[in-house]
Amino acid sequence: MENKIRILLYEDNRDLREGMTFLLQATPSLQLVGAFPDTSNLEMQIPGLKPDVVLMDIDMPGRTGIDATPVVKALRPETQVLMVTVFEDEDRIFQAIRNGASGYLLKRTSPTEIIAAIHDVYQGGSPMTSSIARRVLHFFQQEQPVAKSKDYDLSPRELEILKSLVKGFSYKLIADEHFISIDTVRSHIRHIYEKLQVNSKTEAVLKALKEKIV
Amino acid sequence: MENKIRILLYEDNRDLREGMTFLLQATPSLQLVGAFPDTSNLEMQIPGLKPDVVLMDIDMPGRTGIDATPVVKALRPETQVLMVTVFEDEDRIFQAIRNGASGYLLKRTSPTEIIAAIHDVYQGGSPMTSSIARRVLHFFQQEQPVAKSKDYDLSPRELEILKSLVKGFSYKLIADEHFISIDTVRSHIRHIYEKLQVNSKTEAVLKALKEKIV
DNA sequence: AAGCCAATCACATAAAGAGGTGAAAAACTC
DNA sequence: GAGTTTTTCACCTCTTTATGTGATTGGCTT
Incomplete structure (x- = not known):
């Protein structure tokens, strides 16, 4: 593989950021092009660093990952955004997806799986745990049973x-x-x-x- | 594990049905309670066989798996429906999910993964390939970017x-x-x-x- | 063929809504 | 405390909608 996948990391927790940095740098197929604790310079970094995949934390000081995601997609639509976070509530999952995220991982995901997910999302998949997937499906199913709308017999x-x-x-x-x-x-x-x-x-x-x- | 997961299979293709039957019977944690080529007796079979998980093909003679799914959920809401099919188009995926399916596998999925998916769905997950997941996310993202609704400054x-x-x-x-x-x-x-x-x-x-x- | 309904148009009246202008008290802002 | 915005109300005019009644044509049904 001659072309490494360009990774950009946003994560405010220093330990986690350094751990992820180490993991990503240790993976030959990936190239970490940046790792930042907040998204304040997003507008410069995305066009400058041209990441293929952005790993995005949700809870960051300043602009959250949820709010940063649509900006990334606007600046560079081909960049895939992978949420990596501790939040498992439907609301945040839903918002992230609506804003253009292509995958949703929990921070307790194993390093191997994170690496696999990065390749996955780069190749057009949407990695997520099956419990996240269940929550996503829930949205669809919540909508009213659709029953057949009453027939008012309009001509x-x-x-x-x-x-x-x-x-x-x-x-x-x-x-x-x-x-x-x-x-x-x-x-x-x-x-x-x-x-x-x-x-x-x-x-x-x-x-x-x-x-x-x- | 004293309680086996009760599986019911609907698949019209005989070879596939028999292959699946063999696979399911060979798995100790699962108990195949029925395998049928169509859903014509669904209304009898679901209450009678009390399956925990239904493996549902989409394209069957008579009532399709898509149409049968809401019936299963109506008859026995705690039963999980897992679509196992060759169709990968958004329309069918969407319909199946709307109708209450909890997972969506492609037939080319490996036996090991199918068994894993059954356990997964039984435990409340929603197994699906990441390419299916991507298509599901697509629905959400198609809807307008939501942006923050313009502020019309109403008092x-x-x-x-x-x-x-x-x-x-x-x-x-x-x-x-x-x-x-x-x-x-x-x-x-x-x-x-x-x-x-x-x-x-x-x-x-x-x-x-x-x-x-x- | 008779009858029914959908689609078309007309005329008429009454009620509801849209737009103009003005104005006063209260709340909020600077 | 002067100025702005919000909330309240009034009156007047014109347009749009709602509703009543009726009628003609063409297609479909029985």
Whole structure:
């Protein structure tokens, strides 16, 4: 392997940072290009050091790893961010992922596994422990059982009009959009209201959104 | 270990089913309680066989593994469903997870890993390959970068009024709700419209929802 | 063929909402 | 303590929406 994976490390705990530094430097396939206790110079370091993989702690003084992650992805989208942290709560996991992290390891992960995870994330995987994965899946499953949204029996045309309502259009705009008269729009909307059991535009829009009719 | 993990297998391909059957029976910590080529008798088998873990193929004649999964979870929520399949597309992965699957393995996974995954899922983990995990993360990341929602600088009172708008209330109702006159409501709403740069109730509500201002 | 429903349009009235202008008391800021 | 913002209210005008009633056309069903 001629090209080493370029690693950048952010970790505020000195012992951990030095331990990781040692581990990474001892691995021939990796090249540690920097190790810092905070992300205050992130905007310089990412473009300058061009890391392939950033190991990011979450709890750091100043900007947290959660907040730093989207900045990394904005500065250099091809850089993979691997969270390495002690936090196992769904909230932080979720935020990190939403912000662009590609993997999530716990600090108690063994050195061997950390090295493996780095290769993994570099090759397009998303390493995470199966307990983290379970928490991630949890998010999807939390969302309402999706049940089949009640069928309000809207006609195709009515559905189109409803979609336009949800775009925030006025009657006039909807009429123009569909090349029909305002009175026709009114007529459709009357029927929609009856079927949805509402009596204002806002209620119809809210119901359409909440029940995913559109 | 006195209690073996009870396994139920659904797999339409005969060779694969028999191969898996052999593998599972050869593992002392597991007890195979059934192996079927389709899910037509799912409603009888789940309550009858009380599996701890169901290995579920996706592509089966009749009801697919995707459709069978929520039925399993409904019949016996404590049963863990592990998808074992050849499909790696985000759509199927997503559907399986939404329907309650707790893990997702590819058929090319080694026997050792499959056995490990069964124990893993039984103990509350969510085994999946890191490439599957990457696809799962992808869903989260597709959603808008969340950035910090723009600050429209609404005053506390304006925010309350906006919340009422989002409940679908009329001016009159909002006035009653907050013990203020309709004219005051109008006044607040005018300011809200200015700040949000909209000019109708529906637009305000949509913007509030979309940008998570409320 | 008769009947039903979807889609179109019209006219009319009443209620709700949008926009202009002004203003006063209270709270907050500098 | 002077100036700004927030919250409250009023009145007036115009537009948009909501609702009633009715009617025509074309497609689908029985």
